[in-house]
Amino acid sequence: MNNIDEKKEDILIKYSSKLSAYFIIVAVLGFSILMLPFAFEQGNIPNYGIVGDTIGGLLNPIIAIPATILTFLAFWVQYKANEQQKSDLQVERFENKFYAMLQIHRDNVNEVSIGQTLSGRKSFISMFNELKFTYYSVKDYYDKTYKPLNLQSNISDEVLYNISYLIFFFGIGPNSSLIVLDMIDTKYKGFFLSVETFIKGQQTLWRDERKKGKKIAVAIPTGYFELDLKYIPFNGQMSKLSHYVRHLFQLVKYVDDADDKIFSYEDKYNYIASIRAQLSAHEQLLLFYNAVSILGKPWLDEPNYLKKYCVIKSTPLPLADFYKDPKSLLGEINEYGKIMFEWGEIKNRMTSL
Numbered sequence: 001m002n003n004i005d006e007k008k009e010d011i012l013i014k015y016s017s018k019l020s021a022y023f024i025i026v027a028v029l030g031f032s033i034l035m036l037p038f039a040f041e042q043g044n045i046p047n048y049g050i051v052g053d054t055i056g057g058l059l060n061p062i063i064a065i066p067a068t069i070l071t072f073l074a075f076w077v078q079y080k081a082n083e084q085q086k087s088d089l090q091v092e093r094f095e096n097k098f099y100a101m102l103q104i105h106r107d108n109v110n111e112v113s114i115g116q117t118l119s120g121r122k123s124f125i126s127m128f129n130e131l132k133f134t135y136y137s138v139k140d141y142y143d144k145t146y147k148p149l150n151l152q153s154n155i156s157d158e159v160l161y162n163i164s165y166l167i168f169f170f171g172i173g174p175n176s177s178l179i180v181l182d183m184i185d186t187k188y189k190g191f192f193l194s195v196e197t198f199i200k201g202q203q204t205l206w207r208d209e210r211k212k213g214k215k216i217a218v219a220i221p222t223g224y225f226e227l228d229l230k231y232i233p234f235n236g237q238m239s240k241l242s243h244y245v246r247h248l249f250q251l252v253k254y255v256d257d258a259d260d261k262i263f264s265y266e267d268k269y270n271y272i273a274s275i276r277a278q279l280s281a282h283e284q285l286l287l288f289y290n291a292v293s294i295l296g297k298p299w300l301d302e303p304n305y306l307k308k309y310c311v312i313k314s315t316p317l318p319l320a321d322f323y324k325d326p327k328s329l330l331g332e333i334n335e336y337g338k339i340m341f342e343w344g345e346i347k348n349r350m351t352s353l
Contacts, residue, residue, distance in 0.1 A: 087262050094258055098271060101251045105278060108244045115231040124282040126229055127168075127237055131289060132322055133227040134199075134234065135164040136218045141198045146191060155191060161323045163192060165293040171236025172196050172203075183294070199234050206233055220322075245290055249298065251275060252305050265336060272309040284312040285320055292324050307334050310341075317343045 113119040118126055139160050147153050166183060170176040177196055181189055206216050206227070215226040227233060255263075255271045263271075279287070290296035291306055299306050306312055307330045320326050330340050339345065 090262055105247060105251060108247055112240045117230050121280045124280060124286055128282045128285050130233050131168045133218055133225060134168045135161055135322055136220050136225060137202060138164040138195055140219055141195055146194055159188060162294050167199060167234060169236060169238055172199050172234050176236050203232060203234055269309055276311055276313060281316050284315045288312050288320060288326050306330060310338050313342050315341060317341060
């Protein structure tokens with residue numbers, strides 16, 4: 001129950017109590033006034049009988065009304081106490097499951113590992129860099145190699161990104177490539193098979209350059225982006241990310257699905273703020289880029305969890321510098337008046353120094 005409903009009920013109870021007190025006072029005063037003329041009479045028993053009947057007929061309804069109101073209030077207060085007890089029990093059950101799911105999320109993060117040197121939150125930094133490199137590699141290959149040889153080709157940036165994300169997520173290889181081919185439209189399969197060969201060449205180049213102590217790089221609008229990884233790229237991150245992202249989505253959904261009669265939007269926002277506090281900067285970056293892919297589309301479908309609860313509020317926006325801009329996609333303030341990203345606030349603090 002929200003605060004407005006509670007205030008209305010308090011007002012109703014106070015009003016009913018005052019009304020009952022008013023009727024009781026009226027009854028007492030009425031009785032006194034009716035008895036006053038007979039206070040000085042003695043011995044007139046018939047008159048007393050008539051007066052008694054009259055007073056009873058007049059005062060019984062007046063007394064019955066507050067008695068009824070007070071009885072109703074007693075039942076109402078008991079009913080509300082029972083409802084509050086049920087509500088408290090539901091909150092307790094909700095929180096028990098919520099914190100259990102939150103612990104599972106922490107365990108999922110700790111269990112993420114790539115190779116023998118990366119584990120936990122550090123893994124997300126490398127995975128984010130791999131995704132960025134994959135996108136720019138696919139885009140650069142399309143613009144400079146594939147399109148000049150296929151002039152009729154017109155592949156949108158959205159398709160290029162989703163192919164890039166599928167390569168990053170599933171990897172390339174006999175089984176992985178079959179999954180990607182099954183997911184993309186027939187008209188893009190020729191391009192995927194072509195870019196798959198290019199990506200395999202990038203894997204070979206990575207091995208060769210690593211032996212020399214060097215890194216592979218790809219052209220980006222501001223220069224070049226070097227890929228500094230301690231593991232072979234493009235082998236897919238499904239085993240690390242699928243359970244992590246799926247459970248995180250279910251955790252946020254669990255909060256959003258909670259009974260609106262018990263949990264207000266502010267309550268739900270605060271619970272999800274506790275989830276957000278567990279996400280590192282690169283986890284939030286990867287979550288955004290997952291959401292803008294076909295695999296993570298449910299994040300942005302109604303009710304749009306990312307926007308409704310500002311799930312990626314702590315995202316370092318300057319690092320989200322490829323494909324789509326979080327601020328342009330989600331805006332600066334959501335429909336509830338919540339600031340979507342805290343990066344602007346941080347910049348303002350620096351400016352005011």
